[in-house]
Amino acid sequence: MVILRLAIIAAVLWFAFRVVKRLLSSGTSRDIRLRDGGKMVNCAVCDVYLPECEAKALGDGKFQCKMH
Numbered sequence: 001m002v003i004l005r006l007a008i009i010a011a012v013l014w015f016a017f018r019v020v021k022r023l024l025s026s027g028t029s030r031d032i033r034l035r036d037g038g039k040m041v042n043c044a045v046c047d048v049y050l051p052e053c054e055a056k057a058l059g060d061g062k063f064q065c066k067m068h
C-alpha cells in the first residue's frame, strides 16, 4: 500500500500548496473584489476598506477615504 500512501501525501501537499498560495496572494494584493464587480480599495491613511467609487484617488494606486 505504498502507492496509496504516496497518493495521500501528494494530495495533502497539493492542498497545502494551494492554501499557502492563496494566503500569499491575498496578503500581497491590497484590494478585494465585491460580488457585483465593484472594487474595494483601502485608505492610505487609516487603512479602512471602502468602495472605489467612494474613495478619493491619490494616484500611484493609492486612495483616501472621505475622512481626510
Ligand SMILES: [Zn+2]
Pocket (backbone or CB within 6 Å): 043, 044, 045, 046, 047, 048, 064, 065, 066, 067, 068
Ligand atoms: Zn482614511
